[in-house]
Amino acid sequence: MDIYQHYRKEEHAFIDKVLEWKAAVEFQYSPKLTDFLDPREQEIINLIIGDHSDVQVKAFGGSTTSERKRVLIYPSYLSPTEEDFQLSLYQVDYPSKFVKIEHPQVLGSLMSIGLKRSKYGDILLDDDNIIQIVVSKEVDGFIEVNLQSIGKASVTLKKLKLEDILVQKEEWIEQSVSFSSLRLDVVISSTFQLSRQKAQAIIQNGQVKVNWRIVENASFECKEGDIISVRGHGRLKLLNNEGKSKKDKLRYTVGKQK
Known part of the structure; x- marks a missing residue:
């Protein structure tokens, strides 16, 4: 059966990538950790790999309500922990009494410093003007050095434990x-x-x-x-x-x- 017939044409390249990841895990007996994926990409991985007896899939983005997540594809004999997903959580410190920062501004600033969208997960904001960013641990040093402003506001980053992440519920x-x-x-x-x-x-x-x-x-x-x-x-x-x-x-x- 042609696997591609169930998906839109623009998704075929990602399907090829998933099949390559799956084959590598099967052949090398070692896990593959992806960058951050959106929910549709996560769904495609689950549909393609599913409940495969030799290869398993687990996704994590910092909390149970995370939208963007890193996915671990791993041999069935492993038992992944949160640490295996290599996530860092930062809180953005800025003069919130004088400046209002919104989601598109944070996104734009992260893109302007040359950080690929796949290297950071959810951008979290709450009613108290708290801003948090989940990033791949491998870019910690890069983001700490390069993210110095958002919009017209100067910012500094404070690293937090993942347990301090803002939990945002999705309501439809x-x-x-x-x-x-x-x-x-x-x-x-x-x-x-x-x-x-x-x-x-x-x-x-x-x-x-x-x-x-x-x-x-x-x-x-x-x-x-x-x-x-x-x-x-x-x-x-x-x-x-x-x-x-x-x-x-x-x-x-x-x-x-x-």
Whole structure:
């Protein structure tokens, strides 16, 4: 059976990588630790390797609620611990009484110092203006030396124990939405009550991600389980297909998250 037929074309390169990792673990009898992966990539690894008798998979990103995680692919005789995931937790110290820092600014600053997105996990913020960053332990020295400002604020980094990580719960508000089709622009306009033209402009401006990948094609075909992020509007997830409405439209249970 062709493994690729169950996945979108843009996922095929990652599937090849997963198959290589699996084969290396089987052949060398040693574990493979990945960089940080998004939830869709984690799902693909679990689907491909699954409950393989000789090779196992475990993911960890700092807490039970982490979104981005490093994945350990390992021989079944090993028993991984948290230390095996090589994670570091930093808190960003800055003049929070005078400056407000938001998630996109932290992300932009990390990218501007030349740190690949795969080298850091979740960026955590709370209502008390506390900011934490989970990073791969191998880049500790690099981030400590190079991350000196975020936006217009000077910052310093304080290393914490993983047990001090902010735990953020994911809450989805469910509702039933009708779509004339599963085109990306239709799904966005119907869910967020925007005009089709507005939805198309947002997509074409690179402000939409499907399963953590930027999609600029308004006619992109969505499917059940997709998570769609729309900058400035939040995230939605196509949860369940409810069949067709009396007007022959597609009805879906949709989860919305601000």
